Amino acid sequence: MLVEKLGEDNLIKSLAERFGGRHSRLLKGIGDDTSVSVQKGASALLVTTDILIENTHFKRGSGSPFLLGRKALSISLSDIAAMGGQPLFFLVSLSLTPGTPKKYIDELYRGMAEVSRESGCALAGGNTAKAGSEMTVSTTVIGETPARRVVYRKGAASGDLVFITGAVGGSALGLKALSSREGLPLKRVPWKESVRRHLDPTPRLEAGQALAKARLATAMMDISDGVALDLKRLCVESGKSAVIYLGALPVSDELKAYGERTGKSPLLDFALTGGEDYELLFTSPEKNLRKIAALSKKLGLPMTPVGRITGRRKNGQTVTVLGEEGEPMELKKLGFEHF
Amino acid sequence: MLVEKLGEDNLIKSLAERFGGRHSRLLKGIGDDTSVSVQKGASALLVTTDILIENTHFKRGSGSPFLLGRKALSISLSDIAAMGGQPLFFLVSLSLTPGTPKKYIDELYRGMAEVSRESGCALAGGNTAKAGSEMTVSTTVIGETPARRVVYRKGAASGDLVFITGAVGGSALGLKALSSREGLPLKRVPWKESVRRHLDPTPRLEAGQALAKARLATAMMDISDGVALDLKRLCVESGKSAVIYLGALPVSDELKAYGERTGKSPLLDFALTGGEDYELLFTSPEKNLRKIAALSKKLGLPMTPVGRITGRRKNGQTVTVLGEEGEPMELKKLGFEHF
Numbered sequence: 001m002l003v004e005k006l007g008e009d010n011l012i013k014s015l016a017e018r019f020g021g022r023h024s025r026l027l028k029g030i031g032d033d034t035s036v037s038v039q040k041g042a043s044a045l046l047v048t049t050d051i052l053i054e055n056t057h058f059k060r061g062s063g064s065p066f067l068l069g070r071k072a073l074s075i076s077l078s079d080i081a082a083m084g085g086q087p088l089f090f091l092v093s094l095s096l097t098p099g100t101p102k103k104y105i106d107e108l109y110r111g112m113a114e115v116s117r118e119s120g121c122a123l124a125g126g127n128t129a130k131a132g133s134e135m136t137v138s139t140t141v142i143g144e145t146p147a148r149r150v151v152y153r154k155g156a157a158s159g160d161l162v163f164i165t166g167a168v169g170g171s172a173l174g175l176k177a178l179s180s181r182e183g184l185p186l187k188r189v190p191w192k193e194s195v196r197r198h199l200d201p202t203p204r205l206e207a208g209q210a211l212a213k214a215r216l217a218t219a220m221m222d223i224s225d226g227v228a229l230d231l232k233r234l235c236v237e238s239g240k241s242a243v244i245y246l247g248a249l250p251v252s253d254e255l256k257a258y259g260e261r262t263g264k265s266p267l268l269d270f271a272l273t274g275g276e277d278y279e280l281l282f283t284s285p286e287k288n289l290r291k292i293a294a295l296s297k298k299l300g301l302p303m304t305p306v307g308r309i310t311g312r313r314k315n316g317q318t319v320t321v322l323g324e325e326g327e328p329m330e331l332k333k334l335g336f337e338h339f
Numbered sequence: 340m341l342v343e344k345l346g347e348d349n350l351i352k353s354l355a356e357r358f359g360g361r362h363s364r365l366l367k368g369i370g371d372d373t374s375v376s377v378q379k380g381a382s383a384l385l386v387t388t389d390i391l392i393e394n395t396h397f398k399r400g401s402g403s404p405f406l407l408g409r410k411a412l413s414i415s416l417s418d419i420a421a422m423g424g425q426p427l428f429f430l431v432s433l434s435l436t437p438g439t440p441k442k443y444i445d446e447l448y449r450g451m452a453e454v455s456r457e458s459g460c461a462l463a464g465g466n467t468a469k470a471g472s473e474m475t476v477s478t479t480v481i482g483e484t485p486a487r488r489v490v491y492r493k494g495a496a497s498g499d500l501v502f503i504t505g506a507v508g509g510s511a512l513g514l515k516a517l518s519s520r521e522g523l524p525l526k527r528v529p530w531k532e533s534v535r536r537h538l539d540p541t542p543r544l545e546a547g548q549a550l551a552k553a554r555l556a557t558a559m560m561d562i563s564d565g566v567a568l569d570l571k572r573l574c575v576e577s578g579k580s581a582v583i584y585l586g587a588l589p590v591s592d593e594l595k596a597y598g599e600r601t602g603k604s605p606l607l608d609f610a611l612t613g614g615e616d617y618e619l620l621f622t623s624p625e626k627n628l629r630k631i632a633a634l635s636k637k638l639g640l641p642m643t644p645v646g647r648i649t650g651r652r653k654n655g656q657t658v659t660v661l662g663e664e665g666e667p668m669e670l671k672k673l674g675f676e677h678f
Contacts (some may be wrong), residue, residue, distance in 0.1 A: 009563075009572070027383060032492050032577055033421040033560050034387040034624075039483070041380035044366060047463065048373040049479050053434040055471045082372040093390040093477055124386065132394045134471050138432055140388050140479045144378070153371050221372050233348070236371055 003105060011105070011128045015092070018109040023122035025088055030246035034234040035089060035124035044146040048079035054134040062178045065104045066185060066200040069111025072137040075224070077119055077203035078145035078278040082222040083214020084151040087205065089124035090116070093138040095131035106136070106147065149212045151282070156219040156238035160283040162307035167252045168227055169179040171268055172274025173246050174198030184249060192255045195299055201278035205321040208280055216292055226335025230281055231307070232319045238283075241314070244307035246272060265324070271323065273335045283309055342444060343437040348466045350444070354431070357448040363459035364427055374428060374463035382483040387418035393473040403525065404443045406538040408450025411476040414563070416458055416542035417617040419482035419562040421489045423551020426544065428463035429455070430483070432477040434470035447476070456490045458544060488551045490621070495558040495577035499622040499644035502631065504543050507566055508589045508605055511613025513537030532593045540617035547619055548639055555631055556621040565612040565674025569620055571658045577622075580653070583646035585611060586663040604663070611660065612674050622648055 002012065009226050016030040018037040039045070052058055052072050057090060073090060084264045092112065096105070116123060172265040179191045183261035189195050197215060204222070211217040219238055222231045228244065249271040251259075259266035289305070308322075321329045342350065355369040367375040368472070377386070389398055391411050412549045412562060419426045431451065440518070455462060460480060513533035520528045528534050532570075543561070550556040558577055567583065574581050588610040590598075598605035623631060635642040660668045 027489070028491060033418040034385040034424070034490075035480070036422065036489050037384045037386070038486070039378040039380055039384050043378055044355045045376045045378050045481075046373040046384075047428070047430060047481060049430045049432050049477070050466065051434055051463065051477060052469055053470055053473070053475075054470055056434070056458060056469045059424070071422055079372040080629060083375065085373070089386070091386060091479070093388050093391050095390055095395070095475065125388065127389065129390055130395045131392055131394055132473050136392075136434065136477075138388070138473055138475075138477045139391060139429070140386070141385075141388060142481075143373070147377070150366070151376050152375075197441070229615070284401070285375050317507055 001031060002098065003018050003096050003100045003101040003102060008128055012126060013110055015126050018113050019116060019123035024291060026122055026124055029124045035091065037124065040144065042146060044147040046083050046085045046143040046145065047140065047163060048076050049138065050076045051136055051138040053136050059182065060231045061183050063109035063199040066111040068137065070115050070200050072139050073112050073115040074137045074203045075278060076141040077121060077205060078201065079221040080141055081203050081208035082220050082280060083145060083237060084149055084208050084220065085143040085145040086209060086214055087119050087121035087141055087143040087144040088143045089122050091140045092126045093126065095136045097131050097133060097135055098130060098308060100135065101142040104136060105147065113153040136170060151212045151217045151220040153219050153221050153234045153237035154307045156234060156240050156283040158311045159285065159311055160218055160309040161286055161305045162231065162242060162244065162309065163284060163303050164227065164279055164281050164306050165207050165301055165303050166249060168223060168252045168253050168277045168279055169270030169274045170194040170197040170252045171201065171276040172270045173255055173258055174301045175324050191254055191258065193252060202278065203278060204280045209297055210295055210299065211282060214291065215294065215297065216284050216288050217282040218284060220280060223277045223279050223281050225275045227281065228319055229333065229335025230270050234281060234317045236315060239313050241320055242307055243310055243320045245322050246329070248304065248306045250302055250304040270326050273333060275335060299320055316318040340441040341437065342439045342441060344400055345441060349465055351465060352608060354448055354465050358454050358455060359463035362428060363621060364460055365463055368463045369465060371383065376428060376463065379483065379659040381485060382576050383486040383489050385419055385422050385424045385482040385484065386479065387415050388477065389415045390475055390477040392475045398521065399548065400522050402538040404446035405450040405477065409454050409479050409539050410446040410651055411471045411667040412451050412454040413540050414476045414617060415480040416460060416544060417540065417561040419480055420542050420544045421559050421619060423488055424482040424484040425548060425549050426458050426460035426480055426482040428477055429463050429480045431463065432654060433467045434475045435467060436470050436472060436474055437572060439474065442570055453527045484551065486646065488558045490551050490559040490561050492558050492573045492576035494602035495573060495579050496624040497579060497648055497650045498624065499557055499648040500625055500644045501570065501581060501583065502621050502642050503566065503589060503645050504546050504640055504642055505617040506589045507562060507616045507618055508594050508609030508613045509533040509536040510540065510596055510615040511589045511609045526629065530597065531591055532591060537615060540615065542617060543619045546638055549634055549638065550621060553630065553634065555627050555634065557625050559619060559621040562616045562618050562620050564614045565609050566620065567658055567660060568674025571673055573620060574657045577654050580649045580657050581646055582659045584661050585668065587640055587643065587645045589643040612672060614674060
């Protein structure tokens with residue numbers, strides 16, 4: 001069955017049914033003009049919104065609607081993680097081309113519902129509309145955190161170390177693998193772990209909350225457009241400059257293997273400037289190194305120092321990249337920009 | 340200049356600059372991973388999200404980017420109004436085709452900024468992305484209201500009168516006028532007041548808040564997809580049935596004049612089933628008639644009884660439309676549905 005036969009109210013209804021579980025703070029979810037929820041005076045409210053556009057952010061022929069549903073929610077959860085927050089609810093706007101099969105939407109909802117359960121982030125509202133030629137999935141996530149614990153981008157201090165969770169560059173390799181094999185079934189696309197990282201990124205909610213709670217991060221953000229560009233954004237908000245050590249960037253075994261096979265270092269084009277890793281980038285004074293190592297071990301998630309905040313931001317370069325021999329590098333681009 | 344030359348960060352920056360005013364409850368707006376705001380324990384939080392899609396909801400050749408900016412925010416404010424709420428903040432996701440002129444976006448922002456000032460709803464966040472062939476504007480508005488004063492769709496009681504604010508059907512006439520003169524400058528499109536109602540609807544914030552505060556509305560929603568369809572939705576949530584008196588529907592002088600000129604009653608195709616009026620639909624016991632009349636006079640906004648809640652909803656028809664002679668009518672469609 002195609003969505004054009006379904007009716008708008010039925011589409012919304014099937015969304016509501018898919019997400020059975022209620023949230024104790026949610027007084028009303030789908031079925032009214034707005035969501036209605038309980039406020040908690042001692043906490044700060046966090047709100048973020050993202051949009052995934054067909055052919056810009058995803059192709060219908062690559063990946064699967066199930067993974068697209070997961071990703072649409074996960075990337076907004078990643079923003080909540082980057083503030084040290086706890087997700088509460090989300091709303092979703094779907095614009096669909098009339099020829100979309102109902103099964104495609106069911107799978108998309110199933111992916112969202114799975115991440116919703118994993119993260120405790122309940123569905124609070126949604127709407128659907130007709131698109132002409134490109135479908136879009138727009139997600140708004142509402143979260144919170146004790147007011148004094150919010151970790152902004154602006155808190156980096158001179159001398160702080162710059163850390164990265166997990167590994168970077170995998171998502172960009174996954175995208176490259178998908179693009180060069182467009183139309184192939186997912187099973188037959190190589191670099192499987194990287195493809196998975198691209199199609200199904202993990203929001204670092206636990207790490208973000210733990211870093212905030214232990215007051216280990218002076219500034220934090222998630223890496224969505226590449227380490228270099230996002231570190232520049234963090235520096236701009238903090239009024240600081242920074243160096244990154246290219247050779248220190250944590251990369252996956254698969255990305256290393258790709259580098260060896262092609263004979264080119266994957267550090268520059270993938271780890272430094274590739275987008276959509278959704279790892280956390282944070283700064284912390286050097287004295288916290290041991291505590292961060294202990295937290296990293298406890299969570300089973302690497303937290304690697306990759307650079308340093310060098311001082312006040314002046315005219316000129318905000319982020320300096322030092323190559324594997326310690327030489328300053330000229331970059332053609334810092335990361336992914338839409339325009 | 341085209342957006343593709345601008346850079347994503349510059350697009351966001353120009354959005355932030357356009358909205359100078361801060362909100363006392365907003366700790367951080369644009370420039371971080373999420374917005375951060377103060378929660379107020381005694382109030383319920385209201386969140387709503389909408390999306391306007393090129394060629395589905397608007398045409399670039401009709402209207403103006405300034406009015407599109409106004410409408411994108413106004414339609415979400417209308418949802419807050421329908422809960423009796425006060426808007427606080429909004430976030431906006433723009434997806435733009437690369438050939439969009441910067442001036443177009445400036446005008447869109449200018450329209451949003453004007454409604455932002457008029458309503459006291461401050462910008463709290465935004466993002467931009469590249470679209471292939473259709474631009475979209477997605478808006479999320481966060482509002483609140485004292486927890487005991489929220490007016491849901493579900494509270495309608497048997498015997499309650501059904502009211503409508505303002506006049507209905509004008510937006511549908513405006514859309515018809517615009518569609519039949521596509522490409523003409525706005526000044527040369529006839530039925531100007533109706534065209535304005537379509538391109539620049541007024542969210543009934545003051546009326547919604549006043550009705551909620553005085554506890555005059557047992558159920559309330561905004562009319563976005565036509566009176567008949569939206570009343571059906573209100574009835575479904577309330578578990579009730581209703582009648583509408585077609586002849587009682589309030590219409591503008593312009594819509595009356597259109598009916599006279601064409602020799603066809605505008606009640607069925609425009610007032611009853613036309614979309615995008617963004618007036619309020621609410622129910623109230625008959626004993627409140629005088630108080631509602633007094634409030635209507637005070638606000639300078641008509642509040643017209645147009646029907647009645649008849650009893651518990653059973654299998655079969657939820658909303659019965661009685662024609663101008665009191666005869667039950669068969670409707671081909673209740674209102675606007677995307678799919």
